[in-house]
Amino acid sequence: MGNAIRGYAACSGDTPLRLFDFERRSPRPDDVVIEILYCGVCHSDLHGARNNWGSAKYPMVPGHEIVGRVTATGNDVTRFAVGDYVGVGCMVDSCRACSSCGAGLEQYCERGATSTYNNVDRHDGSRTYGGFSEQIVVSERFVLKMPDGLDLKAAAPLLCAGITAYSPLRHWRVGPGSRVAVVGLGGLGHMALKFARAMGAEVTLITRSAGKDADARALGAHHVVASTDDAQMTAAKEHFDLIVDTVPYQHDINPYVATLAPGGTLVMIGHFGKLEPAVNSTPLLMKRRAVAGSYIGGIPETQEMLDFCGEHKIVCDIETIDIQQIDEAFDRMLASDVKYRFVIDMASLNNAARM
Template sequence: MGIAIRGYAARSSDMQLRLFGFERRSPRPDDVVIEVLYYGVCHSDLHGARNNWGSAKYPMVPGHEIVGRVTAAGADVTRFAVGEYVGVGCMVDSCQACRPCRSGLEQYCDEGATSTYNNLDRHDGLRTYGGFSEQVVVGDRFVLKMPEGLDLKAAAPLLCAGITAYSPLRHWNAKPGSRVAVVGLGGLGHMALKFARAMGTDVTLITRTAGKEDDARTLGAHSVVVSTDGDQMAAVKGSFDLVIDTVPYKHDINPYVATLQTSGMLVMIGHFGVIEPPLNSTALMMKRRTVAGSYIGGIRETQEMLDFCGEHGIVCDIEMIDIQQIDAAFDRMLAADVKYRFVINMASLKNDAA
């Protein structure tokens, strides 16, 4: 027998999320059972529930920015104890044998990492369901320790937005003396500003929208460039060692490539898909510039990120909502009407009749 669970699920791409009863697997010896307390709402949840990527399997229980409390641990679990606060991000398993997995890069698993929801468990073939629910059951290798002192509510989005912004900064060696630009001020962008500042870099926000300077400086930016202002963009041509592009939709990246120094790097972390208009390779070749992509982070690096946040007091700027408000939150996300991440209080599920 599995564990009877209540959560919120999308039953089709055009229906609102509603109460859904389902079963979690019976815990295995290496499993941790977690009472979900809070979870961040990611754009991926919206895209998944509405089948924007064409891969949705219904009913779907979204949610991969999970913070909770351990309620049980299998016989083989040694790193976690009942009562501890823990986190679960975008993955709950991987093959553990391929070269990326052995290198701590489970997100790039050659066989494909097992997603927290809308995927199949690689051991029993059962559907994975996410954090929009009372409990999750996760193998201990994919559970993370929450540092003491962090606001658990505001820490929930670190499990996706946080690591997505942190990983490229670490991989491309952002450090004191580096000149870093962050393109876009949303869930990813506001975290990239905080991390880049804490790493000691000189950080600039590039945004299409004037009037964001006060917010950007509060979040860590030293300066702000409005990308629709030709003079401002010309002034930063050839300026940056690293540009983190957080924009989640198709857009012209050529103007941002032009802001890179010789041997500079632009990393895309927001948009999945075709680059349109096309990238002009001349700007790359003549200055040995590079355009790359980065996707979340491995478990080891995610724990490093959480510990960094604990050391520096970094959390997300959030707006708390009840689970019953999720569809309205999705609509507000599409309108960029949140600063900068929604977080759901799981206690609100109790307001739904059994």
């Protein structure tokens, strides 16, 4: 039998999250037991809890931007010790045998990675529950070492927002001399600006919203382009080597494609689904441009990203909340009323009245 712990769960798509007692699985020899200190709030948590994607299994304990402290380790664990500060992101397991897993790209596991919540443990069939809770049990292979010196609560969203923005910048080899544009200034966008600047790129924010200049420049942008201003978009034509599109809803990407330099790539990291209007292939063929996608990152690259953050003192801009405020936080996220990520102080669970 495992440990009985508390968390906050969604029990349907249209009711508030509530206090939920459940049982974590018993630790296996390669497992790390983690006391959860902080958990970021991702748009995926909102979409999952409210069944926007149609795949919710209730009760659901969301949360996959987890930072905590190791409280116990299995006999086979070699990388972590009691007292270590660690992180857990969007995955807690994979098949570990396919070519993607062998390449450290567990997020593309050919048999499907095991999600931190709303999934099934591939060994014992138990449900996976996420970080809106007191504790989590994870194989050491999917646990990350937190660098010394980072503010742990502000580092929590690095486990999803951070790696999602970092991975395409690394894959497309951004460095000094690269010309990078970031579309959208939210949880993903603000991290993409910070990372691209730290990598030495010339960085531009492209935004539909007025009044973002000061914030964008403070986060690392050299330039700001208003996508609603035809003159500014025309001036940016054929300029960018890489565009990181962080917009989480359906939108027209064709105007952004026109700002790609020959051989440039627009990579989507925010929107899952069809693109409407459709992408016009002519500007792609005529300038060898590409439209691509990128999804989180593998465990080795996530550790690399955390180490990069430790070296460059990069964390997320956050607002800390109590777990009791989670439904309000979801509503504010939908209204884009946060700069730029909510993080739950899980000590607030101690104040939760049993329901």
